[in-house]
Amino acid sequence: MAVELDLEDLIAARERIRDQVEATPLVHSEALSSRLGAELRLKQENLQLTGSFKFRGASHKLARLDTGGERPAGVVAASAGNHAQAVARAARSRAIPATVVMPETAPMTKVAACRSLGARIEQVGTTLEEATERAHGLAEVQGLAFISPYDDWDIIAGQASCGLEMLEAMPEMTTAVVCLGGGGLLSGIALALKLQRPDIRLIGVQADAVAPWRHYLDDGEFDAIQPGSRTIADGISVKAPGKLTRQVIGEYVDEIVTVDDNAIARAIVTLLETTRTIGEGAGVVGLAALLEGRIAVSQDERVACVISGGNIDMSLVGRSIDYGLSASGRLMSIAVTLPDSPGSLSKLLSRVAELAMNVREVRHRRGEVHVPVGLTEITLELETRDADHQQQLLQALREQGLSVRVLAA
DSSP states (O other), X not given: OOOOOOHHHHHHHHHXXXXXXXXXXXXXXXXXXXXXXXXEEXXXXXXXXXXXXXXXXXXXXXXXXXXXXXXXXXXXXXOSSHHHHHHHHHHHHXXXXXXXXXXXXXXXXXXXXXXXXTOEEEEOSSSHHHHHHHHHHHHHHXXXXXOOSSSSHHHHHHHHHHHHHXXXXXXXXXXXXXXXXXXXXXXXXXXXXXXXXXXXXXXXXXXXXXXXXXXXXHHSOOOOOXXXXXXXXXXXXXXXXXXXXXXXXXXXXXXXXXXXXXXXXXXXXXXHHHHSOOOOTGGGHHHHHHHTTSSOOOTTXXXXXXXXXXXXXXXXXXXXXXXXXXXXXXXXXXXXXXXXXTTHHXXXXXXXXXXXXXXXXXXXXXXXXTSOTTEEEEEEEEEOSSHHHHHHHHHHHHHTTOEEEEEEO
16 A cells, blocks of 8 residues: 655645644754754644644544535544544534543543543543544444544644644754654654655654554564553553554654653653653653663754653653652652661751752651661651762761661662
8 A cells, every 4th residue: 555645745734724733843952952962953742732743633634524525423533632632622623523532541631631622521441442442333333433543644644744844944954753652643744854855864762661663664563562561651552553654654764762661751851841841751752762862863963853742640740750850860768777866867967958958858767677676767858969969978877877778769
């Protein structure tokens, strides 16, 4: 099956949705460029309407349906969240009823967002595959138009508008880094870039726990995903890639890499610190791959990385920030065994203060099996400058003859 889109199709798709979607910024980051050792710009699709690139494809698909001669009675989609929100908003703008089927594990923020956009919500099963099966059933029984999140040429053409914007803003681009789940965004950007500049290196990034594309460019086969596999990059947790997207990716994508959830959490924190904007797990996998050295870049390269979405569960933000701070040496938890006598805690905290550390939390633990009678264990959560700063404290306490255990660093 041949790729059915050419550059004229992509340009026409962009014109159809130009007044509906945001032309998001491609922002140069001096801090991240210095860290990477090459110029890096971030395509901030986390600032797109509905908080992700998905609104581009959904808007184009509904525009095509609405002008194709047969206006649908309604549409139905299956999604963990971003595609659902995109379809709901695009349908509302055209007064078309929308039903969205989401897994029971979908983040509550995304479920609530879909409801606020007027969609009817069903939550079925624990996986996207179960939700998709239900959505197809509703489409058949109720005569609804099923809106695929990625395996549709109209969807891919809509996502390509992101790539067209990138190349216009950065014509000197040498490398593009894009998240990869079902492959709709990567396929659209691949066509937008490679049909104009075949020399641009294009890299897709998956979450390590759910990475069916891992070896696809090597052998054309998809890796099996173990049941129960989970990742904080829920937006790209796709176990069954598309039939159309595999054609584009196989022809135009140069490399596919993976990153683990710890790297993704660190990237969430880094993006927040450097741009003051939030990225969801799926949205920052490309940045994570660059920062972790999973993608080799040289000093003269000009790199564009897509931050594909910002619809993160707020409870995950706090956990990611704490993990990121710990990983960078700015947050640590220790347990110190002290005499259970007046003044012991004060002396400990004075030593911490002398090193200009901030105490987040203090806990006493008495009567534990591992704490001898007459002693108490104090656990401290501390804000520190870096790993060397932490080592200074550990050395000082041990020189005082205190027993210290690092609980998290």
